[in-house]
Amino acid sequence: MQSIRDIRRRIRSVSSTQQITKAMEMVAAAKLRRAQGRLAQARPYAEKAEEILKNLAGAAAEAAHPLLEVRPVKKSLLVAIASDRGLAGSYNANVIRRAEVFLRDYNPDNCGLVIVGKKAFDFYKKRKWPVRKVFADFGGNLHLAKAKTLATELMRAYENKEVDQIVLLYTRFLSTSTYRVHLAPFLPLVPEKKEEVSGDYIFEPSPAEIFEQLVPRFCLTRVVLALAESFASEHGSRMISMGAATRNAGEMIDHLTLVRNKARQAGITKEILEVVGGAEALQ
């Protein structure tokens, strides 16, 4: 049996770990609340932009835009969004696993990567896939200027015909405890056409010109939304896993306390027996 001292030391170490996981849970909860707020704020713009684009696509059938041009796919680009930090349960592992499944159909010559999140980069920096660009400074915090840099980079790559297809890999935030890894085609943009076109729209100056201006903005919102969803999922996942860790540590402490008490009692019993035995020997 372990000595009482060893057990006490373990209890102390487990309870300090518990304090850390508890603190991390609380931090994640605060960050989650903020990320959720961001997500709620970002959604209306995306929804409205999509609505307008649909209206427009119906009216401006002839509209051509470099970002809408569908080309035969020779080169692909996968944008994988994961987190910068670990200890978020299986969050990063899930994203990476899905990325690996996607990449199975491609080879390093016809598919590149753009990575958001240090953890995903740690995984891919030593692998055969060419990494075009890494964004590892979001820190789970949606920053509009940085999101813009990412979106611009992607749009430029497509417009310059460096790639013929861009796919976004992110996690959709469903609730604090659930998220779903989601793979969405990003470019070329395929606007859904509305069935009935409200034909009496006034387009100022012209549908084509509006299209020209709307498409890049729409692409930006897609990126912003994907980031917002991913970050909310990340914090949610971290909060849940840290909560579980805190609970596990509690259980472990309970168990160890029990063992410690048993050991202490056994020690006392032994001592009494020795005293009694010694006294009896004297008689």
Place this chain on the structure above:
Amino acid sequence: MYQLSIVTPDRVFYEGEVVSLVAPGTAGYLGVLTGHAPLLTPLAVGKLTFRDASGKTFLAALSGGFLEVSKKGAIVLADSIEFPDEIDRARAEKAAEKARQRLAKKEGIDIPRAAASLARAENRLAVVEEAMRSASAAA
């Protein structure tokens, strides 16, 4: 009265019933009253003003975007938009100065970008000025 929502990629700026809206279209300022025909237009950098049901007038600095008017109401998709009290004056002044310097050099760097940056900064400053003027007139 109609429903106006002003949204930017990272926040909902305003949501509510308004009586009128004046927005900086790319071809000049345009006003939207109740019952306006469906319209879709890009917006330029400029002043956005609207009046709510109680007659209160709002002024904001808009840095480009879109305006859609439909039967359901009006939507402004703004690239960025601020009320005068949200504008960091010192920062706008600095940005304007920087853009002017870049334009003065005239070579290398992206002239349209510098010009756009200057327009945004000057617009923000103009909006702050106007808000201050109307505040002192009211007092």
